[in-house]
Amino acid sequence: MWSRSGKRGAGKAVGVLSVSFAMVLGTSTTATGAPGDAAAPQSPASAADEYIVAFDGAPETAAAAIAAAGGTVTDLTEQVGVALVTSTDGAFLDDVRARGGIRGAARNHSVGTARPGMPHRFAEERPVADRAGGSGSADRPLHGGPDAEPLADRQWNMQMIGATADAAHREATGKGVDVGIIDTGVDATHPDLAPNFDPQRSRNFTTDIPEVDGPCEFESCVDPADVDDNGHGTHVAGIVAADDNDFGVGGVAPDATLVNVRAGNDSGYFFLYETVKALVYAGDIRLDVVNMSFFTDPWLYNCASRDEYIEGDVTDEELAQQRLIRELVLGAVTYAHGRGVTLVGAAGNEHQDLAAPTRYDETSPDFPPDAARPRTVENTCLNVPSEAPEVVSVSAVGPSRTKADYSNYGLGDVEIAAPGGWLRDLVGTPAFQTPGNLVLSSYPLDVAIEQGLADPNGDPVDELSVEYCDENGVCGFYTYLQGTSIASPHVAGVAALIIEDQGRSGRDGRALDPAVVADVLAASAEDHACPAGGVEVYTDEGRTPDFNAVCEGTTDENGLYGEGIVDAAAAVQDR
Template identity: 45%
Template sequence: MVALAVPLFGAIVAAPVASAQPALSGATTEFSVLARDGQSVASVERAVRAAGGTVVTSNAAVGLITATAPANGFAERVSADRSVFGAAKAKAIGTAPKQGKAKVKPGVVEKEGRGAASAKKPVQANAVGMDPLDDQLWGLKSVRSDLSRTKQPGDKRVKVGVIDTGVDGSHPDIAPNFDRAASRNFTKDIVSDVNGAVVDGPCEYRSCVDPVDHDDNGHGTHVAGTIGAAANGFGVSGVAPNVTLVNLRAGQDSGFFFLQPTVDAITYAGDAGVDVVNMSFFTDPWLYNCTANPADTPAQQAEQRTIIEATTRALNYAHRKGVTQVVSLGNQHSDLAAPQPDASSPGYPSNSTHPRQIDNASCLSLPIEGPHTIGVSSFGPSQAKADYSNYGVEQISVSAPGGYFRDYFGTPWFRTVENQILSTYPRNVGVAEGMIDADGNITPDGVTAGIKKATAADGRVGYYQWLQGTSMASPHASGVAALIVSQYGKGSRDFGMNPDAVQRVLEGTASDIACPVPRTVDYLKEGRDASFTATCTGDASFNGFYGHGAVDAWSAVTRGSQYLRG
């Protein structure tokens, strides 16, 4: 199964009543075509060709096919076939971009601390097996990875897939644990959208397909470092510093995650024997995929139904193949059982958004609200729920350190970068963002942002940045999940562990955190508006802010055996 194209949904048509076939016209365009449940990929491929399209690639695990065809008429033609669930117009091929820099998916939460002052918190001595910058990783100590590695640092046979924007496999803290051969890039750079607005910008490589050890965004490399940066006496170490890291790239340089590459990455994880995947994203272009939202057109409604169906199939497939799927809860400061109105969708192409009321019964944020996912909320160094973090008993499983820039209100530590999560940073991204100069020195802006540089005696250089978000919380949980598989997994040839058992151990060994008193927390004094106000429901053993509790690596590898059987 190989992904050669990036479907970006623009219009989709569910199978209608048979009628006269429309004429084909317009520029060559990419489409995604989903097989109806129980129908073969071969039958849908025949339908694609009969409708005037060309099959580019097929994902047999879920029945998702990428095809090219004239822009007009093809979706209606192919959707008329009984084997087809739906057909989605993706993007016109060969559009010229307007002038401007690449459009980057908003990351205001994650980079909120850029430009903040340092609090100069006291430095603690590192434990055995810790790296020089680990004294600044409060999250590592919060999950007790400093202790767990003395018993279980991770097994090289355990593969953790990072479904993200890419992984810088050359980073000195990533390289020792990086499996380039198993890594895949399921995306293709998108120069511009159908309106000519810049998306990823000019391709860095002639094929517009980045190498599997490359990251032009930085998000995926940060996630990978938190999970499994090597404990090699250099820079930082991860929660599980001896496991194997696999790049399963599904995110664009700009930070968009579209259906076809996301589905391909999830199903490949199952086929490649990956044990744990981390998914710190939502599938674009819809923050919530609604089956019949009245604010959406019929074509948009059908598009979202197809996204739900294809993603559900992929998550089920990976689970059957033994993949533990850890997902960030999201940064919309919403109770996922009572979501707030959405004015950000569809986020692609440009100028497409419209306001929508979100009905919890018929709208899903994916992949977090799909089957077999372990949802992770975020807290700060004081263990206060981060103001941005989604919450609610409906989707949460556990909580983990994700950073909270505005933690410790009323103290010198309020609004300081050290309240966030420090992890690996690609040099190329640092240069592009103006944090590192062409000679490899940290710029004044980089110093203000807290960018770190480590230099080894042999000349190796690594860089590190502070970020916050549920995207930073879930890799802490993924690291603990990888340690659980390392400690309790079985099999000589196909080493691994049932994902349901992994989840039981992860949740059962988490440290209880009770709801705050009072249960309703506003963040007005921290500078947030009333939409951030959140109410915690549940008790100390399970509640909407922390789920079953904060993930605990030491407890997981020392007490987890009692939770192995359901």
């Protein structure tokens, strides 16, 4: 079993504050599609900068300090002592930090400038350069079985982990289990997701930024809670819980309930306040499982001090922001976990050994766009939320069950592996560099058209996407992606199966201690040994030697696969 205390960067417990949001703001603002118990950020004035302020004590005292420093509280997350603030005062940060009861303050984001052709936030998960690949099913001895979904023969991933009608689904399908998708949203109109989508509890905690996300689709710049204008969240949701409805694809937990807990903008950025807000909400409504296929922007790794920088420069302001991101996200994760939420996260796609003494980062800061400055930092600089002690961190494998070349790894950091897709897998066979090596899942049709995956009629433009239509003319769009973002929801889905199988039933559905879920995931995972010689070499696949991965550990637990590859069938087998 993995030791949760072995992961770096424990968050401190945060007390619940008792003063209501309305008392501080003097108004009532609600998240999109939400009843009045869930506050959401108000759209800030375009001329004002947006800040996040952490405080101790009563919210009204903090609000007074913020106002005295020239700020206006636009939203409050009382449970962890955090306020979203706007200010036009250039000295606001220095002023508010000097006031009593304020733990810290930083910019939530700085407005960047969009440009034509600005890359998609998750561009590396769709290997565009290789779109000329083959059919996606070369030499694959796959079969769907008599009760399989129509596109099951393309879902090698579900067959690998036994998430099929003739294996895990004989014992559990996720019925009565709530899975939160903290991502870019969920397209609730997709035929494979609509039957399992919960509109009542779904929330959108983001506000579109026109300079980066493009023109707002709604006057308030706040999308409804059943929309995904990026596509990433919808793909993730389909892996978790696409319905077994004789249509399209099937999910790992096809009867689980999907709750959209949106923290990512249309452009795919996950800013600090929105991330904290989503995690706290997940805890407050006591979701059973949450999937987190992202890192908190703008820093891939968040350091606490200048001493952790080996190479590269950093300003005092940037360090303050990194420290606040660490503190608040770790605290929000602890808050959700303490309320029974099993948290699953993606390990990242930088092909780095997270257990090595240092980490190279050419990504941060990634917002505003083009702001990144390469740096080398110590491994105490954390990727959050995935490196929080309570989060099950997932690496990715391809169809051959080999760690995908892009996937991060590291003994003590990665805890389990799952299918994430790998275009370059099965080298030396006809399947090499074919779309079928990736993972097929649901995708919003309007986004597919906008991104050039489908033509204006909704037809796929290449082999990387699929359209399925039933006899009634109802159609769904699907696309192939790869990444640890894609591996993580497989584990979240298996967690849902475990909770149905072993959880206790109550008025609000199933429940099971997250520590128990993690133990079952570990105990049931299929062990995967290190490669002969102790190094996974990727030069045959056309990669440079820096992709090669040293595998530390044993067959039972190692840096490439953690406790092994997740196994849905074994996780719910009769005991």
